Structures are given as structure tokens and as C-alpha cells.
Amino acid sequence: MFHSIPQPILDRMKYLEQIDAQDREDGTSRLRRLRQIPPETGKFLALLAASAPEGMYLEIGTSAGYSALWIALACEMSGRTLHTFEVLPEKAQLARETFQAAQVEKGITLVEGDVRDYFSQFKDIAFCFLDAEKEVYAECYEAVIPRLVRGGLLVADNAINHRETLMPMLDRALTDERVDALVVPIGKGELVCRKI
């Protein structure tokens, strides 16, 4: 998977990595910043997604589509489609440009809107990456876990750098008997939950 990433995907990843690095240095406002995962988290997500069972692949929080490109590598291998949700129109537009430039439009469905309006349409989820505003994490957790297939994975970003804010949700996950869960110290900290 990592040895044969198509050039248009590599080029767009590099481009977004440069913008993200610049954003963090030049005082770009929080709303405009891409706030994307680092490359090692992308690889981790792709490995997990490639090992997930049959079912829906979801991402909550697209931004400009960087993490979606990593997850899409795993989807492409198995002929699956990723559904990714983004509430801000400007970010959704950037993501559209990303998917077009990287030539992955066929494998990714971008849904522009608040993910909470779509929960009732989720079912049989095999893999979900949660990377939205921290205020919605708990609600997303409670919506996604019952809809995971057996062996399905929920991965939530920022489990270490936003540990205090996310503590109630992290505690809930780590003691939730419906899942096996742990926090992996990679990137900003990934909570990984596997449905029992």
C-alpha cells in the first residue's frame, strides 16, 4: 500500500502538508487552518483501515481531505468507498479540489453538512475516523459504537493533546464493555476502539 502510492496522491499530500505547516507558523486563524493529522497518523489509519472487516468506511471531519487520502489507500485496495463529512463549505470545497487533484473522486463520497444530521443513515460501520470539534466527540462516540460491525474500528484523534477536554469520552471508551480500547501515542494520540 505504501510502496505504490500513485503520484497524484503523493503530490497532493505534499502540497497539503506544506500548507498545514505554514498555517501553524503564520498565525492563520483557527477556522481557516487545515488542522490535519501528521503523516505517521495517516499511515497508522491506513493500516487499521486495511485490516477492518466488511462494512461502511466513515470519516468525521474532512478539512481539506488529507486524512481521507490515507484512508482511501486502504479502501482502494479492497474496492470500498469512504464517506467523509465536513460541515464548513470552504473546507468542503478544498476537499473537493483535493479529491479531484489526487484522482480519487470515485472512491470518496464527500458529504457537506453536520455529521449529526446523518447518524440515522449509518449502519454496519467497519471503520470510522473521528476528527471533528471536540464538543461533538461524545455524541459521535455514542452514535457510532452501536452501529459498528463486530471487529469494526472507531479511531478518534487528539486523545493526548486534548486529553483533558476529551477525558469523559475517553473514560467512557476505556471502560465500555462493548469495545476493547486503548490510546496509542502516535501523532496527537489516537483512541482506538474495536467492537467486541
Ligand SMILES: C[S@@+](CC[C@H](N)C(=O)[O-])C[C@H]1O[C@@H](n2cnc3c(N)ncnc32)[C@H](O)[C@@H]1O
Ligand atoms: C481537525 S479538522 C480535520 C482534519 C482532517 N481529518 C485531516 O486530518 O486532514 C476538523 C474538521 O472537522 C469539521 N467538523 C467539525 N465538526 C463537524 C461536524 N459536526 N460535522 C462535520 N464536520 C465537522 C471542521 O469544520 C474541520 O474542518
